[in-house]
Amino acid sequence: MYILSLTYVKPNDEADRHMERHTAWVKEGYAKGWFLASGRKVPRNGGVILAIGDRTAIEAYVAADPFIIHGVAEYDITELAVTTAVEGLEILKR
Known part of the structure; x- marks a missing residue:
């Protein structure tokens, strides 16, 4: 899983x-x-997206975000190796 x-x-x-x-x-993602999952940070100084998939593909997709294209935001991508999740959130372990 990735935290964008x-x-x-x-x-x-x-x-x-x-x-x-x-x-x-975001909807296309x-x-x-x-x-x-996704949403605004509080206070509103950016946002967070929880993502799964191939890192290279996700990095390329992030580069196509209009916020990146127009210099509005910067991304930090953190990989998280989820080992434990509540029932129903097993998808996070991908």
Whole structure:
């Protein structure tokens, strides 16, 4: 599993200008079966996506995020080897 942590490097109003395209990109990540959960950080200075799949493919997909293309955010990708999960979340062990 991967934790995709994005941090805004521009003000929130700049992020808002690209939010619709970023949200479409996120939805496509779900459609591909890579994204499991996502949301804003609190306070709102970025977001987090929980992902599964091939790291190289996910890194290439992250590079296509409109937030990256327009210099709104930077990503930190952390691989997590999940060994224990509550019932129903076994998919995290991939």
